[in-house]
Amino acid sequence: MLNTYGIHRAVAYNAVMKVENPTSRDIADIAGVSQATVSRALRNSPLVRPETRDRIQKIARELNYFVNRNAAGLRTHQSNTIALLMFDETGGDDAQINPFFLSMLGYITRSAAGMGYDVLASMQQLTDDWHVEYQASHRADGLILLGYGDYVAYRRKLDALAAANTRFIIYGAVAADQPGLSLGCDNVRGGHMATAHLLGLGRRRIAILGDISKRHPEFAARHDGYVAALDDAGLEHDESLRIFADNTEEDAYRAVRAFLDSGTGFDGLFAVTDMLAIGAMHALADAGRQVPQDVSVVGFDDLPRAAYVNPPLTTIQQNIREAGEGLVKTIVGLIEGEDVASSQLEPKLIVRQSCGAL
Amino acid sequence: MLNTYGIHRAVAYNAVMKVENPTSRDIADIAGVSQATVSRALRNSPLVRPETRDRIQKIARELNYFVNRNAAGLRTHQSNTIALLMFDETGGDDAQINPFFLSMLGYITRSAAGMGYDVLASMQQLTDDWHVEYQASHRADGLILLGYGDYVAYRRKLDALAAANTRFIIYGAVAADQPGLSLGCDNVRGGHMATAHLLGLGRRRIAILGDISKRHPEFAARHDGYVAALDDAGLEHDESLRIFADNTEEDAYRAVRAFLDSGTGFDGLFAVTDMLAIGAMHALADAGRQVPQDVSVVGFDDLPRAAYVNPPLTTIQQNIREAGEGLVKTIVGLIEGEDVASSQLEPKLIVRQSCGAL
DNA sequence: GCACCGTTTGACAGCGCTGTCCATTCAGGC
DNA sequence: GCCTGAATGGACAGCGCTGTCAAACGGTGC
Numbered sequence: 001m002l003n004t005y006g007i008h009r010a011v012a013y014n015a016v017m018k019v020e021n022p023t024s025r026d027i028a029d030i031a032g033v034s035q036a037t038v039s040r041a042l043r044n045s046p047l048v049r050p051e052t053r054d055r056i057q058k059i060a061r062e063l064n065y066f067v068n069r070n071a072a073g074l075r076t077h078q079s080n081t082i083a084l085l086m087f088d089e090t091g092g093d094d095a096q097i098n099p100f101f102l103s104m105l106g107y108i109t110r111s112a113a114g115m116g117y118d119v120l121a122s123m124q125q126l127t128d129d130w131h132v133e134y135q136a137s138h139r140a141d142g143l144i145l146l147g148y149g150d151y152v153a154y155r156r157k158l159d160a161l162a163a164a165n166t167r168f169i170i171y172g173a174v175a176a177d178q179p180g181l182s183l184g185c186d187n188v189r190g191g192h193m194a195t196a197h198l199l200g201l202g203r204r205r206i207a208i209l210g211d212i213s214k215r216h217p218e219f220a221a222r223h224d225g226y227v228a229a230l231d232d233a234g235l236e237h238d239e240s241l242r243i244f245a246d247n248t249e250e251d252a253y254r255a256v257r258a259f260l261d262s263g264t265g266f267d268g269l270f271a272v273t274d275m276l277a278i279g280a281m282h283a284l285a286d287a288g289r290q291v292p293q294d295v296s297v298v299g300f301d302d303l304p305r306a307a308y309v310n311p312p313l314t315t316i317q318q319n320i321r322e323a324g325e326g327l328v329k330t331i332v333g334l335i336e337g338e339d340v341a342s343s344q345l346e347p348k349l350i351v352r353q354s355c356g357a358l
Numbered sequence: 359m360l361n362t363y364g365i366h367r368a369v370a371y372n373a374v375m376k377v378e379n380p381t382s383r384d385i386a387d388i389a390g391v392s393q394a395t396v397s398r399a400l401r402n403s404p405l406v407r408p409e410t411r412d413r414i415q416k417i418a419r420e421l422n423y424f425v426n427r428n429a430a431g432l433r434t435h436q437s438n439t440i441a442l443l444m445f446d447e448t449g450g451d452d453a454q455i456n457p458f459f460l461s462m463l464g465y466i467t468r469s470a471a472g473m474g475y476d477v478l479a480s481m482q483q484l485t486d487d488w489h490v491e492y493q494a495s496h497r498a499d500g501l502i503l504l505g506y507g508d509y510v511a512y513r514r515k516l517d518a519l520a521a522a523n524t525r526f527i528i529y530g531a532v533a534a535d536q537p538g539l540s541l542g543c544d545n546v547r548g549g550h551m552a553t554a555h556l557l558g559l560g561r562r563r564i565a566i567l568g569d570i571s572k573r574h575p576e577f578a579a580r581h582d583g584y585v586a587a588l589d590d591a592g593l594e595h596d597e598s599l600r601i602f603a604d605n606t607e608e609d610a611y612r613a614v615r616a617f618l619d620s621g622t623g624f625d626g627l628f629a630v631t632d633m634l635a636i637g638a639m640h641a642l643a644d645a646g647r648q649v650p651q652d653v654s655v656v657g658f659d660d661l662p663r664a665a666y667v668n669p670p671l672t673t674i675q676q677n678i679r680e681a682g683e684g685l686v687k688t689i690v691g692l693i694e695g696e697d698v699a700s701s702q703l704e705p706k707l708i709v710r711q712s713c714g715a716l
Numbered sequence: 717g718c719a720c721c722g723t724t725t726g727a728c729a730g731c732g733c734t735g736t737c738c739a740t741t742c743a744g745g746c
Numbered sequence: 747g748c749c750t751g752a753a754t755g756g757a758c759a760g761c762g763c764t765g766t767c768a769a770a771c772g773g774t775g776c
Contacts, residue, residue: 023732034756039734049754064522066495070431071732074761079428084479086464102460106444106481113480118497121442121479122471123464137424138762139476164422249666282666305663308607308640381762392726397764407724429762432731496732 022065030063031056042067073138080116082331083140084108085131086123087147087154100301100320101146104171107324108144115332117141131157132164142167142331150215151175169331171323174342175217181334182342183326185318187218190347191225192232194270194298194316197349199233202358203268203296206230207241207259209252209280210272216247219272222300226270240264245276252279260287267295267358274299274306274315281309281354292356302350312352319345380423388421389414400425431496440470440689441478441498443489445505445512458659458678459504462529465682466502473690475499489515493524500689501526508573509533527689529681532700533575539692540700541684543676545576548705549583550590552628552656552674555707557591560716561626561654564588565599565617567610567638568630574605577630580658584628598622603634610637618645625653625716632657632664635671639712650714660708670710677703 024042028035033052041048041056048056059065073079086101109119120140124130134140143161145168147154155175161168162179169181198206210216212223230237241264245255252271260283271277277299284291291297291311299306302317322345333340382400386393391410399406399414406414417423431437444459467477478498482488492498501519503526505512513533519526520537527539556564568574570581588595599622603613610629618641629635635657642649649655649669657664660675680703691698 025732035732036734036757037755039732040755043734047754052754064490064494066491068432068732069495069497070428070437071496071761072734073428074426074432074763075732075734077761081478102463105460105463105479109479109481113482119479120439121463121467121477123467124471132422133424136422137427138429139427278666282668308636310640310643310668383762393762394727394764395725397762398725401764405724410724426762429731430764432733433762433764435731 022060022063023068024065027056027060027063027065030059077138078141078335079118079138081118081120081140082112082142082144082328082335083120083122083131083134084144084146085134086121087145087157100303100318103304103320104146104324107321108328111325111328112332115328117328117332129157129160132160132166135166136164141335142169144168144327144331145170147172151217152215167331167334169327169334171327172218174221175214181330181340183323183330184218184344185323185347186344187221187347188225188228190300190316190318191222191270191272192229193225193347193349194222194300195226195229196232197314197351197355198268198270198296198298199229199235201268201296201355204235205238205241205266206268206270207243207264207266208270208272209243209245209256209276211244211246212242212272219247222270222272241266245279247273247275249275249279249282252276253283256280256283257287260284260289268355269295269297271297271299274301274303274313277313277315277354278305278309281311281313292354296355296358298355306350307352309354311354314352314355315350317348317350319348380418380421381426382423385414385418385421385423388417435496436499436693437496438474439476439478439498440500440502440686440693441480441489441492442466442502442504443492444479444481445503445515458661458676461662461678462504462682465679466686469683469686470690473686475686475690487515487518490518490522490524494522499525499693502685502689503528505530509575510573525689525692527685527692527700529685530576532579533572539688539698541681541688542576542702543681543705544702545579545705546583546586548658548674548676549580549628549630550587551583551705551707552580552658553584553587554590555672555709555713556626556628556654556656557587557593559626559654559713562593563596563599563624564626564628565601565622565624566628566630567601567603567614567634569602569604570600570630577605580628580630599624603637605631605633607633607637607640610634611641614638614641615645618642618647626713627653627655629655629657632659632661632671632673635673635712636663636667639667639669639671650712654713654716656713664708665710667712669712672710672713673708675706675708677706 024038025035028038031038033056037048037052038056041053042060044053112119120134131143134143143166147170158170158179169183172184174182174184195206208223208226210219212219214220227237243255243259245251252275256279269280271280277297281291281297284295289295297313299313299315302315306313306315326343326345330340382396383393386396389396391414395406395410396414399411400418402411470477489501492501501524505528516528516537527541530542532540532542553564566581566584568577570577572578585595601613601617603609610633614637627638629638635655639649639655642653647653655671657671657673660673664671664673684701684703688698
């Protein structure tokens with residue numbers, strides 16, 4: 001390949017000859033215009049005459065030419081890429097990851113593509129500061145964090161990101177003094193809905209299942225909604241109806257079995273996630289309790305499987321599509337200098353057969 | 359920010375001052391070496407004295423400097439990125455996507471990270487030639503394709519990729535004359551294992567559930583294994599025991615209900631995926647058939663939920679971890695000019711309670 | 717003291733693109 | 747015919763890095 005201008009490799013182009021890894025200069029030589037004009041034409045600049053533009057674009061298409069993103073990115077100081085970081089703090093067992101994330105990933109990549117952005121995906125345990133690097137190295141213009149697991153453990157990261165001036169948005173976990181943008185479902189409202197539904201069916205002894213500590217702000221918020229609903233109904237909330245479980249099906253199973261063994265009476269159960277609800281329903285079934293007659297169960301998330309467990313699970317749906325699209329729209333807005341803010345999405349009660357009137 | 363050499367913005371550096379978006383030149387000025395030396399030091403070149411290297415790296419760390427990937431990529435003509443394209447041809451309902459993919463994604467991103475590569479994720483319906491662009495635009499050095507759905511529909515894409523000299527590897531779908539590299543589970547062997555297991559339990563009327571047409575080469579291969587196992591046992595395979603279903607739980611449910619209504623007798627069922635098996639088990643239960651007594655069921659994939667359905671599902675496990683890591687290792691090998699080849703992974707029979715002796 | 721050599725560093729070009737500034741062209745008005 | 751201004755395209759610099767080549771440096775042996 002000659003690169004001496006004037007004897008450029010593509011000058012001798014004709015309909016037959018193809019250039020192997022064409023650059024905009026090759027296209028320019030073939031089209032008989034300057035390289036700058038090619039650049040403009042391909043970005044649909046109004047500065048080039050439509051006929052010229054079309055001719056150039058046609059040649060580019062024929063030669064399978066695409067703008068070199070490294071060069072463009074170097075020049076413009078942006079990558080048109082957002083990094084999607086999935087924090088996996090459940091202990092590293094991939095098989096247990098909430099399939100919810102996969103749907104989200106789909107909506108995120110598609111709506112990012114629609115806005116001209118690529119998505120760099122990463123799933124890791126928390127190590128030191130790998131996440132700061134994405135923006136500093138110009139690989140991504142902004143970050144979306146899908147935190148899953150222990151909030152306390154990654155709160156430090158949020159502070160580090162904020163300190164490094166990184167543009168980021170976090171899904172779900174929202175604590176009052178948290179830096180950066182966030183988007184999540186209105187967990188308080190969701191918890192309220194779930195509990196109010198059980199109350200509406202005449203249930204009075206409603207247990208809550210999950211880790212509602214500060215480690216999981218979203219679960220804690222669901223608990224707040226639960227308490228508020230009880231309060232609205234004029235009921236005290238009974239601390240003995242709190243069942244702790246890590247967010248896995250197995251742990252929920254164990255916890256509910258143990259709770260049943262303890263003999264505490266209850267007629268309703270609000271599990272802070274569907275995975276927990278499903279584990280709980282197995283435990284109830286294995287202990288000979290009828291769902292929904294003896295105990296009515298409400299979950300949270302509306303996993304695909306929620307509709308197929310036995311009985312089908314009443315749950316609170318997070319609008320995954322809105323969430324994914326909202327995350328992208330917000331982070332892109334932040335990148336492009338618009339005025340954006342954190343927001344919450346409305347949860348929705350999905351009624352199925354795991355709840356019944358007393 | 360002054361960029362005139364000699365009055366460079368970072369020249370006046372002292373322990374307190376920090377540069378905002380440092381470049382290697384800033385580091386050089388501060389360290390009192392040339393920019394080239396900084397570049398070398400950060401890549402651990404043996405050409406720089408260890409003390410100099412350490413000093414430079416320390417400064418870089420302090421200033422939160424990271425190599426600009428666009429600039430490096432422009433210079434070296436590579437991006438150290440692989441694109442992961444998830445073909446979604448199931449009709450676009452994200453909720454039904456196989457959670458299998460999510461685990462895979464985890465292994466892929468982690469092993470890519472371990473080899474110094476980032477992963478660009480994309481989930482799309484098939485459009486024209488978007489996937490060719492990744493390499494041509496220097497956004498990715500190679501592609502991993504996780505095809506899901508209709509093979510016929512994306513076979514055209516594989517040919518286009520091959521024609522454009524794109525480096526790619528496809529997971530799962532393997533047809534004899536297919537271009538490019540592939541890695542998948544040995545589906546014939548898996549189908550054989552599943553069927554042989556049922557035969558070993560005394561089952562003789564074994565139905566097969568799924569779309570085993572050429573649209574799904576991996577399912578067709580599982581069917582081949584099924585036929586081979588029957589053959590090994592001296593049994594004819596009975597075409598009336600083929601139950602067609604799209605790869606969703608609901609469709610499997612409907613198909614099996616219809617099959618039961620048709621009155622064809624059977625005592626074993628090999629579902630070509632776990633999702634199908636789960637739908638089938640619901641259908642059997644709702645029709646009053648006992649699993650495993652009346653009908654023993656084997657699935658394929660070993661989804662996380664397979665262990666938690668009722669009864670727990672006997673299935674063929676694809677080693678997702680090996681698969682994810684193998685895909686990355688192979689595509690990186692291809693990118694870096696090593697001698698790599700397509701390969702198949704050994705499936706494994708996971709025995710649970712959905713099968714029993716007759 | 718000097719030529720020689722290995723080690724370490726610096727100077728420099730240029731990867732392919734975009735944005736700025738300048739040159740050319742042409743239509744229309746005088 | 748000449749001037750003006752809009753429309754169109756070209757020249758050029760430089761984004762931040764890496765690889766090549768050459769220079770400087772500090773021993774070593776004669």
